Amino acid sequence: MTTDFQIDALNIHTAQREEWHLQLTEEPTFGIKLARPNGAIWTAAGDDLFEVLKSVRLQIEPLSYLLLCNGARVDAHPSGMLRDMTGGSTLYILKMKRVPRERVFIFDRAEADTVGTVADQRDFYQAWLGAPKRWRLTDRARDAASEVWTRWRDR
Template sequence: MERVEIVIIRNGERQSAEFLCDTKNVTITFVMLDGYTKSYSGSDFYNCFGDVRQEHQDISFLCKGAMINVHPSSMSSQMTQGVKAYELTLGKCATRDDIVNIFDYEEKNLTNDPEVQKKFFMQWIESDIIES
């Protein structure tokens, strides 16, 4: 079980929280300072994190995986269980330099709605990709 400390904003206050990541069962257990704990299972950790965010609309998760333009490829989902994903730019081909850890700190361009991320991903696919 891997323990990941993250930063959240809840009720206007920055707080620490934890994700306990079970790689065997692909489960994230979300743990807050007040003792709240809930587990989420899925096909990969990116999807589990999406479920956590969707259920906690009142909390901002300051993580790369909450960015509107972050999405894993099929290969990164399989190889890293969704912990690594691409930070995508419309019109630009994704490269190794665009790979991020979904639990790394970020505070810009965030969403709690996985559908917003899916829509951006589809826009990126349809954008005119210029090879780097």
């Protein structure tokens, strides 16, 4: 199956945006073909969409371009379970010292001030992993209410 996307790329030196074409293939492995309007093409393939996107991003970063999509957000990363269930197409938005709740599609548009390099994303993820996590009181209350409801319903 092949899916086409229009995706914005940002030149970090000139702050100009360009609309690029991204073609995604999902079988037998994930593949990305990224094309710039001037005809330049970058490709990558692999078992996990997040890793494939990261590979393409590493090819365009030396040219001073960042993709404006959730997969390039510094604070976005898939969990192991999301990688297994969605092939890395769904990511969590990570907040420091918080358990992740918000999920986003990897190719949905992201604002320029939220994206960064692969190294920026890796550094944020490592810092997030090392930070102690706190559940917000509302998260705990919602989970407790859900547990009570499930137990009552299933009795």
